[in-house]
Amino acid sequence: MGFFVSPHLSLHSAVNATKGNKNMKNIRITTLLLGFMFVLHAGFSAKANLKDEIPITTNSEEARKLFLEGRELLDDIRSDEARELFQKAIDQDPDFAQAHLSRAFTSISNADFQEHFDKAVALAPNASEGERLMIEAVRANVDNNPVKAAELYEQLVEKFPNDKRAYQALGGIYSDQDKDDIAIAQYIKAIEIDKNFASAYNSLGYAYIQKKEFEKSEEAFKNYIRLIPDKANPHDSIADLYTIMGRHEDAIEHFKKAMELNPKFVMSQRKIGTNLVFTGKYDEGRDAYSKAMEMESTPNAKVTGMNEIAGSYIYEGNFKKALAAFDESIRMAQKAGLSLRVAGIHSQKCYVHIESGYLVKAEESLAECNKTLKASDIRQSFKENFAKNALVQEALIAAKRGDFETAMAKADEHLAKIQLDNNPNEVEDHHNLIGLIQFEKGDHSKAIEHLNKGDQEDPYILYHIAVSESR
Numbered sequence: 001m002g003f004f005v006s007p008h009l010s011l012h013s014a015v016n017a018t019k020g021n022k023n024m025k026n027i028r029i030t031t032l033l034l035g036f037m038f039v040l041h042a043g044f045s046a047k048a049n050l051k052d053e054i055p056i057t058t059n060s061e062e063a064r065k066l067f068l069e070g071r072e073l074l075d076d077i078r079s080d081e082a083r084e085l086f087q088k089a090i091d092q093d094p095d096f097a098q099a100h101l102s103r104a105f106t107s108i109s110n111a112d113f114q115e116h117f118d119k120a121v122a123l124a125p126n127a128s129e130g131e132r133l134m135i136e137a138v139r140a141n142v143d144n145n146p147v148k149a150a151e152l153y154e155q156l157v158e159k160f161p162n163d164k165r166a167y168q169a170l171g172g173i174y175s176d177q178d179k180d181d182i183a184i185a186q187y188i189k190a191i192e193i194d195k196n197f198a199s200a201y202n203s204l205g206y207a208y209i210q211k212k213e214f215e216k217s218e219e220a221f222k223n224y225i226r227l228i229p230d231k232a233n234p235h236d237s238i239a240d241l242y243t244i245m246g247r248h249e250d251a252i253e254h255f256k257k258a259m260e261l262n263p264k265f266v267m268s269q270r271k272i273g274t275n276l277v278f279t280g281k282y283d284e285g286r287d288a289y290s291k292a293m294e295m296e297s298t299p300n301a302k303v304t305g306m307n308e309i310a311g312s313y314i315y316e317g318n319f320k321k322a323l324a325a326f327d328e329s330i331r332m333a334q335k336a337g338l339s340l341r342v343a344g345i346h347s348q349k350c351y352v353h354i355e356s357g358y359l360v361k362a363e364e365s366l367a368e369c370n371k372t373l374k375a376s377d378i379r380q381s382f383k384e385n386f387a388k389n390a391l392v393q394e395a396l397i398a399a400k401r402g403d404f405e406t407a408m409a410k411a412d413e414h415l416a417k418i419q420l421d422n423n424p425n426e427v428e429d430h431h432n433l434i435g436l437i438q439f440e441k442g443d444h445s446k447a448i449e450h451l452n453k454g455d456q457e458d459p460y461i462l463y464h465i466a467v468s469e470s471r
Contacts, residue, residue, distance in 0.1 A: 052162035054130030056098055063092035067099050075199050077233045077267070079106045080297050097123035098131050101138065108298045110340040110378055117142070130160055134169070141173065143381045147422040149173050157186075164190040164197050171203055177424050180211045198227040202237050209244055210457070217241050232262035239271065248275040266295045270308060277312045285312050299336035303329050307345065319356050323349060339376035343369045343386060350393050359397050366393055388417050388426070392433050399440040407437045428455045436464065444468035 058064050070085030083106035089099040097120050104116035117138075124135040137152035153170040160166050171186030184207045190200040201224040208217035221238035228234060239254035252275050258268035273288030286309050293305035310325035326349050333341040346369035353362035370390065373383050395410035411433055418426040435451035438444070447468045454461050 052160065054134070054156070054160050054163050054166060055128045057127040057131055058089075058093045058096045058099070060089075060093040060096070063089040063096050063099065066092065067096070067102070070102060074102070074106065076228075076231050077236070078262070078264070080264070082106050083108075095123055095126065097127040097135065101135060108300050109336075109338055110382070111337075114377075114379055130156060130163075130166075133159070137169075137173070142379070144384065144421040144423050144426075146173060146177055146424070150177070162193060164193040164200065167193070168197075168200050168203055171207070175203070175207050175210065178210070178428075180207050183207045184211075196227055198224055198234075201227065202233070205237055205241065209241060214241065214245055230261060232258035232265040232268065235261065236265065236268045236271070239268070243271065243275055243278070246278075248279050251275045264295075266292050266301070269295060270305065273308065273312070277315055282312055282316045299332065300338060300341065303333045303336070303338060303341050303345075306332060307348070310348075314352065319352055322352060326352070339372055340378050340382065343372040343376070343378070346372060347386065347389060347393070354393065354396050354400060357400070359400055362393065362397055366390060384417070388414060388429075391417065392429065395433055395437060399437045402440075404437065404441050407440075411437060428453070432458070432461055435461070439464050439468060444471045 056064055056067065058067070066085045066089040070082040070089065073079075073082040073085065083103065086099050086103040086106060089096055090103060093099070100116045100120040100123065104113050104120060107113040107116060120135050121139055124132045127135070133152050133156045137149045137156070140146070140148040140152060150170070150173045153166070153173055157163070157166045157170055167186045167190040171183040171190070174180075174186065175183035184204060187200050187204040187207060190197055191204070194200075201220045205217045205220035205224065208214070208220060218238065218241060221234065221241060224237060225234040235254040235258040239251040239258070242248070242251035242254065252272055255268040255272045255275070258265050259272075269292040270289060273285040273292065276282075276285035276288055289305050289308045289312065293302050296302045296305060306325060306329040310322045310329065313319070313322035313325060326345050329345050330342055333339075333345065346365050350362045350365035350369065353359070353365055369386065373386055391410050391414040395407045395414065398404070398407035398410060411430070414433060415430055418430060431450045432454035435447045435449075435454055438447040438450060445468075448465060451461055451465045451468070456462065
């Protein structure tokens with residue numbers, strides 16, 4: 001989507017991270033912050049009653065104007081263009097808390113994110129009550145406490161019951177916790193407040209995808225297209241649905257339409273590559289990814305493109321070339337000073353080695369990941385996510401070796417760490433881990449018991465459930 005997100009790595013994210021679908025839970029490397037792009041939009045409207053909607057705190061009308069223009073661009077997922085306007089708003093008013101928050105979520109690196117997010121937190125006491133609640137909610141989620149974030153958003157809609165964007169933000173956090181029915185209710189409330197609120201239909205469409213209610217999802221996305229037919233993102237969104245449904249020709253048609261409407265909408269070009277890969281046209285898919293990389297404006301985005309090329313080789317079953325592509329991603333990220341990306345790609349390589357049976361190489365990749373993190377100034381909560389993921393990897397390596405005592409000991413350490421957080425998604429991750437250990441052990445009854453409590457949107461988990469049920 002173009003804005004920086006933190007790592008919340010899950011099993012086999014090396015494959016999942018290449019799929020490029022928005023707001024889909026199985027792409028855990030991008031989901032920690034994904035629900036918050038909507039909160040960035042909350043605030044001033046030309047018709048707003050300040051008692052009804054969250055106000056914007058700035059001493060500059062020019063900064064307000066630039067912010068609102070950036071908000072409109074971000075509604076359309078035009079993050080690069082929005083970033084420029086948010087930065088100009090900050091230049092007009094350096095103490096503009098909400099502009100710093102928006103700038104953080106359109107950032108191009110971990111350091112860029114951290115700079116503006118910390119500034120937003122520091123400025124929050126001088127902002128309006130609604131803005132303070134927003135910033136506190138985002139901070140809670142960044143620090144691995146989505147339950148607290150939801151509580152803060154509930155306070156936000158209670159205080160601003162006519163703010164459609166506040167309901168959309170609340171829906172986003174519930175969607176990220178797999179509470180899809182609650183999320184859908186919030187999106188519908190936003191639409192009831194403003195039936196022409198196009199972005200809410202987008203959120204609603206993705207929520208129905210998570211429930212596998214594809215007809216309702218398609219209806220929501222068609223309404224999204226109806227409301228803003230000249231914008232790229234509505235076509236990109238319905239194409240995501242068609243990708244999930246296996247309607248790849250329809251998906252490619254809409255991705256091409258998005259590119260026709262906005263030649264800078266590189267995300268759709270990447271997803272053309274994904275659909276070609278899904279249909280077995282691997283070389284054509286990689287050509288599409290390469291074309292997207294040439295169009296990208298930031299090193300971070302180019303690294304993502306190379307990761308997608310790596311993922312195409314994984315789908316093709318050519319792990320050697322996948323690892324070579326990941327190595328190129330690492331070189332690109334190192335050159336750009338993207339330490340968080342470097343660590344994440346080493347972690348992805350670890351999963352590939354585990355799946356390939358090269359356990360010593362898996363340990364080497366994990367060691368490189370830890371070395372990168374130790375030398376970096378990455379936010380502590382991000383490092384803690386990597387530490388939890390490292391325990392998952394160590395447990396899987398032990399299980400692959402038949403050392404189930406060590407595997408379960410690592411799993412117990414993992415459980416102890418996630419119990420310190422307040423994140424329901426991590427409980428699923430733990431059940432995934434226990435289920436996979438039991439699968440390696442040959443106890444398919446216990447494997448099924450835990451995998452059924454794991455991530456039911458992860459094809460890797462569903463595959464192991466199916467295999468266990470056949471034994």
